[in-house]
Amino acid sequence: MEFRSFDIQGPVEIVPRKIEDSRGYFSEIFRVEPFAVHAGKVEFVQDNQSLSVRPGTIRGIHFQTEPAAQGKLVRCLSGSVLDVAVDLRKDSPSYGRWIAVTLNPDTNNQLWIPVGFGHAFCTLEPNSVISYRVTNYYSPDHDKGVAWDDSDIGIDWPAIADPETLSAKDRVQPKLADLEAYFPVEGH
Numbered sequence: 052m053e054f055r056s057f058d059i060q061g062p063v064e065i066v067p068r069k070i071e072d073s074r075g076y077f078s079e080i081f082r083v084e085p086f087a088v089h090a091g092k093v094e095f096v097q098d099n100q101s102l103s104v105r106p107g108t109i110r111g112i113h114f115q116t117e118p119a120a121q122g123k124l125v126r127c128l129s130g131s132v133l134d135v136a137v138d139l140r141k142d143s144p145s146y147g148r149w150i151a152v153t154l155n156p157d158t159n160n161q162l163w164i165p166v167g168f169g170h171a172f173c174t175l176e177p178n179s180v181i182s183y184r185v186t187n188y189y190s191p192d193h194d195k196g197v198a199w200d201d202s203d204i205g206i207d208w209p210a211i212a213d214p215e216t217l218s219a220k221d222r223v224q225p226k227l228a229d230l231e232a233y234f235p236v237e238g239h
């Protein structure tokens with residue numbers, strides 16, 4: 052299992068090994084201890100899964116505020132997605148900056164998005180399914196968002212990204228500048 056960090060402290064890409072044989076493959080998708088070494092000790096309480104039928108479907112940028120803030124471990128079970136994490140930690144040197152990773156079953160990779168980050172993705176193929184584990188229960192009262200196309204964040208979405216696919220709430224999310232900063236930086 053490989054762990055790759057980014058120039059923004061927090062998110063980690065994880066690439067579990069595929070043990071292939073004539074039947075197909077076997078892969079250990081998660082182990083508490085190696086994950087804790089590279090991304091910290093976590094306890095997942097809820098697993099989510101979503102299907103996006105159209106390529107270019109955009110979901111996000113979403114996060115939950117405390118006391119319901121969520122860390123998310125995201126993987127793509129079919130199709131392919133560009134998965135994005137945006138630093139929303141106040142006082143963070145990388146506040147408002149983002150990282151992105153293409154997730155798909157072939158690569159068998161995952162993205163860990165810690166508390167303090169917004170999460171969004173754009174599907175790159177039809178019928179893309181993501182499955183993700185979260186460290187806190189869904190709480191509608193704490194479910195917040197930021198505009199996917201906020202120029203102050205400047206996510207480099209693929210040309211396929213289709214604003215027609217946005218949910219009603221994602222069409223009217225506030226810009227970063229209009230958000231009160233939500234998350235302290237770890238250790239502050």
Ligand SMILES: Cc1cn([C@H]2C[C@H](O)[C@@H](COP(=O)(O)OP(=O)(O)O[C@H]3O[C@H](C)C(=O)[C@H](O)[C@H]3O)O2)c(=O)[nH]c1=O
Nearest residue numbers: 099101110111112113114123170171172188189190218
């Ligand atoms: C997130 C969530 C949603 N729901 C219900 C609420 C709505 O009735 C329906 C669809 O919810 P929403 O439109 O918020 O789903 P997405 O647009 O995929 O949002 C998710 O995708 C972005 C990228 C994320 O990171 C979050 O996990 C989450 O915000 O599922 C639940 O019942 N439980 C849940 O945990």
